[in-house]
Amino acid sequence: MKNLIGYVGFGVVFLLLTLVASFITVDWGLEKGYGEPYWGDSKLATEGQKIVTSAGCLHCHSYRGQLGQVTGPSLDAVGLRLNNPKVIETFIRNGSGIMPAYKDKLTDEEITLISEWLSTFKSPYEER
């Protein structure tokens, strides 16, 4: 019993310590605005993040290889490829190929908001 508690206790305590330490200090020392626009804290970015997550965009797309999946094209430079919020809006509204149409799933305001936010995504690929 002593051995069991000792070994398992060590494992759990170390897990908890790492969780607490990493969650507190994970972004210490980074300059302000690091990772904009996706990680930004403007109203557009916070609202946009919320909608993009809950609508399921990240089940196919990703941003800079962070959150999200690899099925659809990444959102890194969507603002360069589709260089007008209206174009992005059309894609979201009507879908294309495997991408479902979102015109009945999101409100008009939500679609406009994320299109605007996505059109600021202009990270060039060369900067890897």
Place this chain on the structure above:
Amino acid sequence: MENNNVSFPNSDNVASKFLLTSAFYLIAVGLTGLIMAVLLVKPDFFPDFISFIAIRGIHIQAIIFGWLSMALMGAMYHIIPRIVNRDLFSKGLGNLHYALMHVGIVIVVVTLLMGFNTGREYLEPVLFINIAVVLIWLIFFVNILMTIIKGNVPKFSPALNFMVLSILYLGVNYLWANFGFWSGVRDNLAIWTFAHNAVNGWFMFALVGIFYYIIPKMTGLEEKDAPYPHFLSKLHFIAVCIFIPPSVLHHLLYNEAPVNLFWKIAGEWTSVGMLIPTFVWFYIVAISIKNSKKKLGVAGKFVVATMIFYLMNCVQGSSQSIRFINDFTHGTQWVVGHAHLALFGFISFGAFGFTYWLLSQYYGENSYSVNFGNSHFWIAIIGFLGMFIPLTIAGLIEGSMRGTADFYTIREAIQPYLLTRGVFGFVTFISFILFATNIWKVISVAKQNQFKPIRKDGIDITG
């Protein structure tokens, strides 16, 4: 240590239920995977109401909580009472847990199809289901804990240590990720904390614990006959405890992930450190299999395959955690291949192995068809490698095209590989059906016996 006078009716009752039904969730996993493989090649093949997002969630949740958790919990319900030499604390709680698992999975599938989805990978179910999952986990944990407290814990048992730690890892990480209400990079970190620790903590620790119990029994090399020094199992345990928690950060290396250099380096090098326990455990199992005193049969085939895929998986995992390799493979189909290597090649093959072995202990070695078992093994291997190799190649192609002007043609370039994956995915699906048929055979044998274990020569061989 073990006493043949103790019988385990509660444990047999609960464990056999879990082991006999987990296989059928695998069909749901295969079916959803197949639908997605078709959708990726021909997006308009299915009517619109089959949504990729819902199917993807079901695929993940069915494999985590349907197939793998059920199989692992079943094995734990069998093994832990035998290690502490006392019957399971409560049959009622065990059966309640069993029933709630089915209800929970059905609710998860229905809500995902209805569109309730948090959008967080691996954590798709919404809040009220999360609370239910925590309650189900508590029922499981209390039952196991009471069994251990009332039982006779051996002085040092790596199997028991790993299994108890795995249950706690599941609980701690599930609570942390679901009820933390994190935002920004911390939300990202919470998702990966669960995704990584569910696989590397819950699944791997549980399987390691189960193998620490099963392999000596299977090979007839128990206690002092063990062909490896015992300090290796202690080293194995301590090494995984130290290396696994910080290695979560290797999911946040790529590009300008808002993570500071300290945690990036910690994530990289603890992942490389994972090679130590990997090779230690591989040695322990390999040397046992090599010196086996008994015939290994179908289960042994799966154990050997499990260990080979485990080694492949960990070498791949550690190397892709180094930043300059990660830059190439991150966010490509390579990762999809790696995920299938871990959950299918490693954990599922292990689960096939121990399911066959435990069921043969319950209902005799003739309860399932050996020919079916062998075809299941080879078809699963062909199907799996046929999925894994094209995905890995597609990932390398994607990685090499990503920084160039050819970026726009990536989808066309990897299309043939996705098609190959779909074809071999079908082969894999056939192997799942073979497995389920085989389990169905065991069920029909067990039914004649009112699901009571058949003892050879009147001796409790399940001990």
